[in-house]
Amino acid sequence: MSPNESRGLPGLAGIVIVTLAIGGAAVVAGLRYSAVEPGGSSDAASPTAPANSGAERPRPPRPVTDVPEHATEEYGRRLVAQTVELLGPDHPDPTRRYSGGRLNCASCHLATGTDPGTLALLQTAEHYPRFSGRAGNMTDVEDRINECMQRSMNGKPLPLDSPEMIAIAAYLRSLGSRYEAMGASLKKASEPPAFKTPKRAASLEAGQTVYGARCSVCHGNDGLGLLATGEKAKGYLFPPLWGPDSFNNGAGMHRVLTAARFIKARMPLGEATLTDDEAFDVAAYINAQPRPEMPNLEQDYPDKTAKPVDNPYGPFADDFPLEQHRVGPFQPIEEHYKALKKTK
Ligand code: HEC
Numbered sequence: 001m002s003p004n005e006s007r008g009l010p011g012l013a014g015i016v017i018v019t020l021a022i023g024g025a026a027v028v029a030g031l032r033y034s035a036v037e038p039g040g041s042s043d044a045a046s047p048t049a050p051a052n053s054g055a056e057r058p059r060p061p062r063p064v065t066d067v068p069e070h071a072t073e074e075y076g077r078r079l080v081a082q083t084v085e086l087l088g089p090d091h092p093d094p095t096r097r098y099s100g101g102r103l104n105c106a107s108c109h110l111a112t113g114t115d116p117g118t119l120a121l122l123q124t125a126e127h128y129p130r131f132s133g134r135a136g137n138m139t140d141v142e143d144r145i146n147e148c149m150q151r152s153m154n155g156k157p158l159p160l161d162s163p164e165m166i167a168i169a170a171y172l173r174s175l176g177s178r179y180e181a182m183g184a185s186l187k188k189a190s191e192p193p194a195f196k197t198p199k200r201a202a203s204l205e206a207g208q209t210v211y212g213a214r215c216s217v218c219h220g221n222d223g224l225g226l227l228a229t230g231e232k233a234k235g236y237l238f239p240p241l242w243g244p245d246s247f248n249n250g251a252g253m254h255r256v257l258t259a260a261r262f263i264k265a266r267m268p269l270g271e272a273t274l275t276d277d278e279a280f281d282v283a284a285y286i287n288a289q290p291r292p293e294m295p296n297l298e299q300d301y302p303d304k305t306a307k308p309v310d311n312p313y314g315p316f317a318d319d320f321p322l323e324q325h326r327v328g329p330f331q332p333i334e335e336h337y338k339a340l341k342k343t344k
């Protein structure tokens with residue numbers, strides 16, 4: 001059951017539904033994921049946990065009081081589409097400046113997450129709660145939103161009880177029922193075959209050539225994008241791929257294989273025709289350019305053997321050079337970890 005099905009209940013105002021979604025969705029989804037062990041979270045087994053929760057809950061439910069009236073799904077959709085304007089560093093109210101960069105969530109989650117395929121958010125509600133290797137504990141949709149806030153958006157976490165967090169989470173949860181209602185043909189992504197990692201190191205030189213031929217026309221020769229208007233506060237028409245307004249070095253997009261997967265599937269926008277080799281090289285080129293740096297990255301992945309092979313920062317649980325984790329070749333690293341698992 002999806003939490004959104006409760007929307008059919010008679011006599012409940014939308015606000016109550018939002019509240020239920022926040023408090024209850026994790027519990028509901030938790031039933032499906034109960035095979036996953038909560039990662040030793042200290043606040044497990046809260047006495048305030050709802051009686052219907054048969055699943056192990058790693059944390060107490062979200063606060064359910066005082067949900068502001070404007071924390072609607074529609075407000076959530078706007079926050080994903082117009083993040084720069086609504087939460088960006090130029091917001092007239094300094095307390096609302098949560099994002100440090102000037103990307104919108106929808107710069108990566110195309111069509112505010114509703115376009116099936118790579119980085120779609122249509123099935124996000126089903127994916128949580130789940131164990132995050134990066135965080136080293138169980139995470140909810142809200143935690144994942146804040147990971148993108150701090151990394152992809154180079155910003156600060158939204159308070160869990162803020163109207164903005166409640167609205168974004170409610171919007172993302174609403175996409176689940178929307179997805180269920182879509183016909184099979186609409187659910188199918190119109191994307192080229194999935195990216196396959198070439199068995200070699202990426203070439204920054206070749207990547208620069210691809211960039212000049214296929215990307216710079218929109219993202220700019222300098223990679224800094226093109227503003228929508230003269231005003232930074234309005235954000236970009238073509239978002240920056242590096243520089244101060246782009247994602248930081250702790251973001252998923254800063255991993256070369258994650259970026260190559262996205263680029264092969266989605267870029268150039270409207271004409272995604274790159275080969276695996278081109279996507280691989282241009283992803284490495286973009287990610288070799290300067291961008292904001294996130295503090296304390298060495299604390300990611302408390303279990304270092306859980307780090308993805310293309311994690312672009314150490315420390316690692318292996319002896320491969322940092323450069324190889326950034327650009328490959330990845331097969332030797334993958335084989336090393338496969339062999340390690342077998343001997344365990
Ligand atoms: C620079 C690109 C980028 C931007 C901007 C971005 N994200 Fe993400 N987001 C990603 C990547 C990459 C992933 C990881 C996908 C994966 O794990 O396969 C992700 C994952 C997620 C997920 C988990 C999806 C799932 O189903 O598991 C959520 C939720 C999410 N992002 C929300 C947001 C929100 C909300 C914003 C804006 C505040 C945002 N993202 C901005 C790149 C981005």
Ligand code: HEC
Pocket residue numbers: 103106107108110111210211214215216217218219237238239240241246247253263267268269270274282283286
């Ligand atoms: C026709 C214009 C166009 C071209 C050409 C294009 N992009 Fe994009 N790209 C966009 C737009 C627009 C977005 C934001 C998506 C949105 O707002 O719907 C985007 C988003 C992105 C993002 C995620 C957001 C960010 O700023 O990091 C990456 C990465 C990206 N493009 C890489 C590339 C690469 C690599 C190429 C060349 C292979 C390329 N793009 C070519 C228009 C383009």
